[in-house]
Each structure stands twice: as structure tokens, then as C-alpha cells.
Amino acid sequence: MSLLSIRDLSLSFRGIHGVTEVLHGIALDIAPGEKVALVGESGSGKSVTARIVLGLLQELAAARIDGEVRFGGEDMRGFSRQQFAANRGTEISMIFQDPTSSLNPTFIIERQFAEVIRRRNPGASREDCLRIAGEALAETAIPDVERVLASYPFQLSGGMNQRVMIAMALVNKPKLLIADEPGTALDVTVQAQTLQLMRQLTDEHQAAVFFISHNLGVVREFADRVYVIYRGRIVEDGPTEAIFADPRHAYTRALMAAVPRITGMGLPDIPERSDSFDAPQISHEGGS
């Protein structure tokens, strides 16, 4: 059974210039513990999909959302604002692009941890929080846990903050972790370490991951399955190996060609638009 199941999800925004269609009925499944990537360029609708799962767009008066989103079997359409809020940070947590700016600069790490821990366990004492936070940080192979807990985010390096973010996102044992282009604001080496750490920890916690990226290369060694999204439509989906071994949709091929190769294959000529990009969805067999 799916942990997250999206069916026929569409989204449009009402604005000054009329109605803008962002999602045209997408379907997507994530099984418990599965790592699923949604890949597309900016404006393709990948980030808004994550925001709908978090319940952040439902509050917007200008947004019109249709279709079904089920989390753990429950239909999220009936969720109140409070239910979504109670879900965030406990059942579903999130990791952002830039760790340093997503942590609050005015509080030390310990206090931010305590806030997250108390979302799940409101009665946790300071000692409890310190112990739980310490254990969570130790899992990320941070050498100097006490110092990190007593630091402000700006006193730590970007890589260190990224580890703190991951530890914080997993401390309440969420069933689903949403990662929106994690580490792209950081150096490539730190980004690679981040992905490795995230893979290892989510395996240990048996958390599912919904990974959002514009770069197919980043996804290759992380995800079990991949969905490729183009202009609000899923164009190709399947197990990661199948997609990389045999990309069939023209848009997937364009995305793949766009990743610069360390073997130096030159710079491809990718058209801005092509009719073949609008071809119907292709699904590979296998996976979940």
C-alpha cells in the first residue's frame, strides 16, 4: 500500500492576468520507505506538488486544487489547517535548498531542536530534548555534538548546518521526508556528502523520501524510482535504473543530455520547446 498516493491532481492560480494552470492532473505514488524523485525544470510544478502535500497551498485563496492526495490511507482533502500543521514536522518533514537560511539565526541549535521535538512530544523536558537531539546529531557523524548544540547557525559551516537540518528533519521519526533540491546552494563535495548521509539515515529510519530536483544526475544514486515532470504533466516514470538505461520520452532525454559529463561529451543543443516534449506519459515496468 502507498504511503503517499496522488491521483489526478490539478492546480491553478487565479491572478491579475487570469487563470494560470500549473498542474494538469498528475498521479504519483510513494511506498513506505521508498525514495522517489520528481525531476523537472523550474516552473514545471515540482515544488508546488510538495507544497500541496504539506498543506501549504490549500490556505491560498487564489489557488484551486482538484484531485486526490492520500497520506497513510487518509484523504487529505478533508484535512483542516490544524491537521496539516500537526502533520508537518512530525509525520512529514522537509529539508530545503539552503540550510543556513532555513534555520532561525536568532536561536541556538539546541533550542530549535527542542521546538521540533516538542511538536511530537509536548511534555519533553530540557534534558530529554538535549539527549534526543544529541543522539540525532551523533547519527549524522557530527564530531562535536555539544558545541554544535550550543551554536547559532551562522557559527557553523554550510555542510554542518545541512547535517543539523537532516538530523532535525528525522528526529521525530517521520514517515515521509520531503527534500527540495537539498544542498544545491552548497559546494559539490558537500552536496555529495549530504545525499549520502540522507540516503543512509532514511534507510535506518525507514522513512520514505520525496526528492525534488532539476538535475537527473543528482537523483541517479539516490532514488529508487523517478518521475519526470514537464509543464505540469508527468512525462515519464519508472525505476531509476530503467529510466537511466532507457530514457524513452524526448523530454527525459533532453534533461539527461543537459547534465554536463565529466567525460567531456561537449555541450548539447537543446531546443527551448519541442512538440515531442508534449508526447504522452511513458511508464516503465517494475518498482512499486
Add this chain to the structure above:
Amino acid sequence: MTLLALKNVTKTFRVNQREVHAVRDVSFDVREGECLAIVGESGSGKTTLANMILGLFGATSGEIHFRDSALPARRPTELRRQIQFVQQNPLSALNAKRSVGASVRLGLETYRIGERAARKAAVEAALEAVGLEPELARRPPGALSGGQRQRVGIARALAVEPSLVVLDEPTSALDVLVQARVLRLLNELRAAKKLTYVFITHDLAVVRNIADRCVVLKEGQIVEMGETTAIFDDPQHDYTRNLIRAVPVVDQTEVQLRDKLGRAND
């Protein structure tokens, strides 16, 4: 023929009473018409180097030579025109309150190139050269996508016909698809306008596909320098090897290259 030469350049900043060496005794040449990449992680001193080449601040010691003469602290207009700049962040690189055309025109006005009508034509030509509609000149940058803004940044740099362009991570804020198009555009423009590039980046996959030679920086010092193909075939330094191995890969030949480098490392 050497266009730009750095000779024992050192830059020291004073931070909280302490001396921090951002760049230490760096020397290299940039040949006319080539694309030289400066590669390193954050804190390696690559942006400090760029800022010195651009004249935003001077070196603590050492000299920067352009066409065989040392660049003075206060650069004359003609030298400024010759060395232009493309920035990393397309969101902040253009003034939100001025039109795209006004941003591109600034160099022409500052160097007093052409009359009013000629400048207008030059702005439109510059926009067309980077694949944008000339009508965009009247629009505010807010109406443009990230990729379009980066093209405007390139148009602004090239409108004054420089000989050297310093590109500071020009594609790292862009999607891979947009990056591929912008890199291709940069390559075509370099050939067409006989430009020389100093390309600053932390992404070795980009370097592999655009740079003729590269300089690898670590903590303000050069750890490795040479032809790009030579460095990828046989990196001499673990730091370089790790930078190459960290790059996300998509196909099997890349995996083989990475595995080969990994074994050498162990």
C-alpha cells in the same frame, strides 16, 4: 600570446584583528582566446581572485598584468571596458527598478560609446546576440526568467566589446537545461567575438566541457594547473580527484572514470 598574467598575487584581509590569507602567492597566465577555469570550493579564494582581476580591490602584494603592462590601482576607462563581468545570481545582477535596456546600456553610456540612437541599436543587437527579443529592452527584469536574466547579464558584459570576460559561476543558479543552453551560448560567443574567458566555478563537469585549461585552488593556493583533458585523465592532487568524484553522473562511462579516480585515491 598572454592576455592576462597574475604574478605572485597575495590578498590578505583583516578579520577581527586576525590576518586571513584569501589568496596566497598565485601566479598564472591567461592566453588570448582561451577559456581558463578557476576551480575551487567556497573559501578557496576564487571569488577574491575574480574581484582583483576586475579591479574591485587591489592585491596586497604581487601584480596583475594585462597586455604586458601592470594594471594600475585606478583603472582608466579603456582598461575597464576591456575587462567585463558576468555574475552568479541572475536575481540580484539586474536592478529591479530599471529596464533591461537601461542595464545593458550602462556600459555604453559610461564609456561614451556612440550617440543615443546608436546606443539603442547596440543594446538591441546585444540582446539579439544572446538570443533574446530586442523588445525585452523596455521590460523590467522582474518579467524575465532566470535564464533570460543571465542572458541579459551576458549581453551587458558583451555590449561594450571587451576582450576579457570574468564569469563568476554564471550557471550555478540555473536549472541544468538552462545551464546547458547558456554554456553553449557562451561557447559560441567566445568563438564569434574572439573573447577570452576566466570562468570561475566549483563544478568540474562544467569545466570539462567549456575550459581549455584550469587552475585548481584550495585555501587560496594553486594545487594544480594545466590542460583540462590532462587534469581529468590524471589528476595529481587528492583535492582535484575528490572534486571530480563529487560530480553527479548519469552514464556508465562517467561511472568508470569516477571509479578509476576512486581507486587511485585509496
Add this chain to the structure above:
Amino acid sequence: MRALRIIVRNPMSLLGLILVGIVVLSALLAPWIAPYPDHNGAVVDFLNNNRAPSLKNLMGTDLVGRDILSRIMYGYQISLVLGVIVLAIATPIGTLFGLIAGYRGGWVEIVLMRIVDIFLSIPPLVLAIAMMGVLEPTLTNAMLAVTLMWWPWYARLVYSIARGEREEGYVVAAEVIGASTWHIIFREILPNCLPAIITKMTLDMGFVIIIASSLSFLGLGVQPPTPDLGSMVAEGARYLPDSWWLTVFPGLSILVAVFGFNLLGDGLREALEVQS
């Protein structure tokens, strides 16, 4: 135009726009629409003095028989002229200080901003009272005193914006190109400060009116027989609660003006934020 649409759509800022419209129109058109246009000066009509509101005098008459509604309309003229002149002097001076200090940094920033701090450390009313004690209490001097305590706030506001913009890519780009400091400050940075400046000016119109009224209430501002809202309140205060109209209507008219400018200023801030 879009900013105006956004203001009109929000009921509170629309109310502000309407109130400000009433204030400005009644001031501009006072000579033509005031019931007793000649009552703005030293007119005496003891037959009709101190009358309660009636159909003849909608807001009653004052102690020498002048129509209060007419005098409020002329009072708005004085208030608005005062506000416009104060802001027209204070805003450019403060903006220039803020731009130079924010962009140049270093010792220039330290010197300019310490001067600003000194002015800000003096309580505004105290400074004005002290100045009016030394100088003659005339309208010009009242404006001078108010301006002196107003410009540093603009310096502070613009400084904080300019200091942030100095690091922005477009400023660095202009520096690399070699554009003049004049160009960078006025053509690049200033346009990015304008929304905040315009918003503050609108809000400040209300505050200048309050300060000017406070000064005249203390007898330090505009002198009789020129109609001024503050002095009207002060004169009438002695006859409360019996002749309530002497105080209540001028007081309400100050409230309407200040409230209107505040609502409009808030709406403007939102509208300009949405645009950028």
C-alpha cells in the same frame, strides 16, 4: 496604476484614500466651497458668537462669531502647506545623507550617521519649543523647527536600505563597469529606496499635522487670526464642556486627517511591496 488598484481593493486603505481626498479637496477648494470664505481672517460677528451647531453654521461658531467649518477648511490649508514644505525639505536632505552614508560606508558613514544620531537624541517637541523660545513664533519658524527634527528619520530609513543594496549584484556590476558614484547612488540605488520613502512621506503628513497642531496648541506655532487646527483646540479647551463644538470639531478634523494619511500610507506600503 497597479498600486492604485491594490489600494482601492483594500477597504481600509480605500477609506484612507477617501479621507485624504476630503481633506485635500476641502483645503484646495476652501475659497469657493467654504460657507463663509471671509471667516479665515480677523472677522468679528458678536451677534452670532459662540453658537451651537445649526443649519446656518454646521459646526457652530467661535468666540468672535466666525463659522468653525469654514475655519477648519482654511486650517487644513495651513496644515497641508506646512506638511508639504516640511517634507519637501526634510526628505531630500535625509535621503541624500542616507544614500551617501549607506553607499560609501567607512568614515563617511560613521561621521554622517553620528550627526543623525545627535539630532535623533533630542526630543522633537523640546527642540521645537526651545527654538521657538529663541526665535519669533511665526509660521516660518515653526516649519524650520519641525524640519530640523524630521530629516534624520529619512536619513536613517534610506541609510538602512542603501547599505543593503550596496552588496547587491547590480551595484557591483555598475562598479565594475566604472559608473560614477553619482550614477550608482541616484540612478541605481535611489529607485530602490523610493517605495519606502513615498510610504513614509504619506504616513508623515499625518504626523507633521499633529506636531504642528501640538505646537500651536502650546501657542508656539501659527498665530491668530490665521486659522490653525491646533490653536482652535487650545482656545476652545477653556470653554469645555459647555461650548464643546469649539474643541470637538477642530479636534475631530485633526483626527480625520491623521487617520486618513496613516491608512493610506499603510495601503501604499502594501501596494508597493506587492509590485516589487
